[in-house]
Amino acid sequence: MRRWRRAKRSPTPDHAPAHAPSDTAQRRQYARTMNMKLKERLALALSAFLVLFTLMLIVDIQMDYGISGHRVPLHGRVKIGDDTDKGRSAYIEFRKRFLQKSNGSNGSREYEQSAPSETSGGDAEPRTPATPADRFEDLQRILVFQLQGKADDNPVVVPPHRDLNVLRPENPTIGEMEDLEPRLLSIQCRTVAWSAAATNSRPPMYHAAKTNTLRKIFHVNLDINDQSVIFESLIRVVCYSVNASNLEKFQLKIAQHELYEDGEPLVGAILRDMTFEPILHVEQKEGGTQLKLIIDYPNGVQALFKPMRFARDVQTLPNHFYFSDYERHNAEIAAFHLDRILGFRRAMPVVGRVVNMTTEIYDVTEGDILKTFFVSPANNFCFHGKCSYYCDTGHAICGNPDMLEGSFAAFLPTSDLAERKVWRHPWRRSYHKRRKAQWELQSDYCDTVRSTPPYDSGRRLLDLIDMSIFDFLTGNMDRHHYETFKMFGNETFTLHLDQGRAFGKAFHDELSILAPLLQCCTVRHTTLAVLLKFHNGVPLSKVLRDSMKADPVNPVLWEPHLAALDRRIVTILDAIRKCIDKLENPLPNEINAVV
Ligand SMILES: Nc1ncnc2c1ncn2[C@@H]1O[C@H](COP(=O)(O)OP(=O)(O)OP(=O)(O)O)[C@@H](O)[C@H]1O
Numbered sequence: 001m002r003r004w005r006r007a008k009r010s011p012t013p014d015h016a017p018a019h020a021p022s023d024t025a026q027r028r029q030y031a032r033t034m035n036m037k038l039k040e041r042l043a044l045a046l047s048a049f050l051v052l053f054t055l056m057l058i059v060d061i062q063m064d065y066g067i068s069g070h071r072v073p074l075h076g077r078v079k080i081g082d083d084t085d086k087g088r089s090a091y092i093e094f095r096k097r098f099l100q101k102s103n104g105s106n107g108s109r110e111y112e113q114s115a116p117s118e119t120s121g122g123d124a125e126p127r128t129p130a131t132p133a134d135r136f137e138d139l140q141r142i143l144v145f146q147l148q149g150k151a152d153d154n155p156v157v158v159p160p161h162r163d164l165n166v167l168r169p170e171n172p173t174i175g176e177m178e179d180l181e182p183r184l185l186s187i188q189c190r191t192v193a194w195s196a197a198a199t200n201s202r203p204p205m206y207h208a209a210k211t212n213t214l215r216k217i218f219h220v221n222l223d224i225n226d227q228s229v230i231f232e233s234l235i236r237v238v239c240y241s242v243n244a245s246n247l248e249k250f251q252l253k254i255a256q257h258e259l260y261e262d263g264e265p266l267v268g269a270i271l272r273d274m275t276f277e278p279i280l281h282v283e284q285k286e287g288g289t290q291l292k293l294i295i296d297y298p299n300g301v302q303a304l305f306k307p308m309r310f311a312r313d314v315q316t317l318p319n320h321f322y323f324s325d326y327e328r329h330n331a332e333i334a335a336f337h338l339d340r341i342l343g344f345r346r347a348m349p350v351v352g353r354v355v356n357m358t359t360e361i362y363d364v365t366e367g368d369i370l371k372t373f374f375v376s377p378a379n380n381f382c383f384h385g386k387c388s389y390y391c392d393t394g395h396a397i398c399g400n401p402d403m404l405e406g407s408f409a410a411f412l413p414t415s416d417l418a419e420r421k422v423w424r425h426p427w428r429r430s431y432h433k434r435r436k437a438q439w440e441l442q443s444d445y446c447d448t449v450r451s452t453p454p455y456d457s458g459r460r461l462l463d464l465i466d467m468s469i470f471d472f473l474t475g476n477m478d479r480h481h482y483e484t485f486k487m488f489g490n491e492t493f494t495l496h497l498d499q500g501r502a503f504g505k506a507f508h509d510e511l512s513i514l515a516p517l518l519q520c521c522t523v524r525h526t527t528l529a530v531l532l533k534f535h536n537g538v539p540l541s542k543v544l545r546d547s548m549k550a551d552p553v554n555p556v557l558w559e560p561h562l563a564a565l566d567r568r569i570v571t572i573l574d575a576i577r578k579c580i581d582k583l584e585n586p587l588p589n590e591i592n593a594v595v
C-alpha cells in the first residue's frame with residue numbers, strides 16, 4: 001500500500017539522474033517538471049487519438065455513401081456494373097467506349113456520391129455551365145445538309161422527309177375518328193335513385209364520353225339540346241347537358257401523331273383546373289405497384305395522384321434496384337415539362353398541388369383505404385393505402401400535419417372512348433436482381449428488333465429511341481411497357497406514361513438507358529436538332545427551370561437534377577457522333593458491331 005502510494009506520487013523514471021539532489025525544494029522542482037512532462041505526453045497522446053478517430057470517421061462516412069468507390073456489396077452474388085464477367089455484353093462494350101472518351105472530353109463522368117448539403121432552394125439561379133468547348137459542328141452540318149435536301153443517305157440521322165412523325169400525311173384526332181365533337185360530349189348522366197338520396201354529395205357520374213354507350217344501352221336517341229332527359233330502364237338515369245370540360249376537349253383533340261399541338265391552350269387550362277377545382281371524390285387506383293389515387297373533379301374531370309414521399313434532394317437509395325425505387329411525384333411533373341420542351345408532346349399534363357388530407361382526401365373517400373389512415377407519433381395525419389410496394393405503416397404517406405403535396409396527371413381518355421394497347425418494351429430490363437435481359441447480352445440485338453414488326457417500318461423504332469433519350473435525360477430505368485392508342489394502328493406515337501421513377505440519381509448518368517440509341521445507331525433529325533439547340537443555346541436546365549416556375553409546388557426539381565440534363569445532352573451528342581464515325585468509317589472487323 002505504501003509502496004504503491006510512493007510510486008504513484010513520485011514515479012522514478014528510467015532516465016532519472018543517478019545522484020538526484022536530496023533537498024526538498026529540489027525534489028519539488030523535479031516533481032513539477034516530471035508532472036509537466038506527463039501532462040505533455042498525455043496531451044500528445046490525446047491529440048494523436050483525436051486525429052486517428054477523425055480519420056476513422058471520415059473513412060467510415062465515405063464507405064457509407066460510396067464516395068471511396070470501394071463499397072463492398074451486401075450480397076456477394078449481386079454484381080452490378082462489374083465489368084469483368086461480361087465480355088459479350090453489348091452494354092459493357094459501349095459503356096467502355098463512350099466513357100473512355102466522355103471522361104476526358106465533356107465532363108460527363110459516371111459517378112455516384114452522396115447528396116451535397118445544397119438543396120433546390122428558392123429562386124437561387126445556379127451557375128450556368130461554362131461555354132461548351134465542343135459545339136458539335138459536325139452534327140450541325142449534317143442537319144443543315146439535310147434541310148438542303150442533301151446528306152439524305154446519312155446512316156444515322158433520319159431526315160425529315162423519311163420521318164413519319166414529321167411528314168404526317170394524316171393526323172386525325174380521337175374526336176374525328178369517333179365522330180365526336182366536344183358539343184356532343186356535353187351530356188352527363190346519373191342514377192335518379194342515387195341523386196335523390198344524396199343531393200349534396202358527388203353523384204356517380206356517367207361520364208359524358210359514354211353518351212354512345214348510353215344510346216346502346218337504352219336504345220334511345222339522346223337529344224343533346226334537352227336540359228333533362230329521363231330514361232326508364234333497368235336503372236333510372238338522369239341526363240343533363242353541361243359544358244364539355246377542358247379535359248374532354250383535350251382528349252378529343254389527341255391526334256395520331258401527338259397528344260397535343262405545340263402551343264395548345266387547353267394544356268394550361270387543364271393544369272389550372274387540376275390546381276384550383278374542388279376535389280369531389282378520391283379512390284385508390286387498382287393495379288400498379290405503388291399507391292396512386294384517382295381524383296374526381298366537377299364535370300367528370302379526373303386526375304391520377306401520386307403523393308410526395310421525400311424532400312427534393314433525397315436520392316434513390318444506393319442499394320435499391322430500379323424496380324424497388326420509390327416513385328417521386330415531382331418526377332412526374334418535371335417529366336411532363338421536359339417532354340413538352342423537347343417537342344415530343346407524348347406525356348399527359350401534370351401539375352403539383354398541396355391538398356388538405358382531411359377535407360380533400362379523407363372526407364371524400366370511401367372503402368378499405370379509410371382503414372389505413374392514422375395519426376403518427378409526430379401528430380401528422382398519415383395513410384398508406386393498399387398496394388404491393390410500400391403500402392404499410394412503415395412506409396406511410398404523411399401530411400404536415402395534414403397538408404400533403406402530390407402530382408396530378410390529367411387522365412387519359414377512358415377505354416370506351418379510346419382504348420390503349422400495351423406493348424412489351426423490347427429493351428425491357430430483367431426486373432430481377434441477378435438476371436440479365438437479352439439486349440444486355442446480345443451485341444446485335446437491334447438487328448433482331450429491326451426485323452420484327454412494328455419496329456421494321458414506320459415510326460415505332462424512332463419513337464423508342466426518342467424515349468430512350470428522354471429517359472436517359474431523366475434517369476428513368478423503369479420502362480417495362482409502353483402504350484399506344486389502338487384506333488391509330490401502328491403508325492402512331494408511343495405515350496410517355498409513368499415517369500415516377502425518374503430523377504432519382506443526380507450524379508450518376510445511367511448509360512444503359514441509351515441502349516436503343518447506342519445499339520441501333522439511329523436518331524430523328526428533329527430530335528438531334530432539339531438536343532443541339534439546347535447544347536449550343538439556352539441550356540435545357542434553364543428552360544426547364546423557367547417552365548416549372550409556374551407550377552404551384554415550384555421549385556419542382558433539386559438543382560443537381562437540372563444540371564445533370566445539360567451534362568447528359570453532351571453524352572447523347574457524343575454517342576450520336578460515335579455512331580456516325582463508326583458507320584461511315586467501319587473498322588474491318590467491326591462492321592456489324594456498332595456499339
Ligand atoms: N394519366 C393517366 N390517366 C389514366 N391512366 C393512367 C395515367 N397514367 C397512367 N395510367 C395508367 O395507370 C397504370 C399504372 O400507372 P403507373 O405506371 O404510373 O403506376 P405504377 O404503380 O408505376 O405501375 P407499374 O408498377 O405497373 O409501372 C399505367 O399503366 C396506365 O395504364
Ligand SMILES: [Mn+2]
Nearest residue numbers: 478498500501
Ligand atoms: Mn411504374
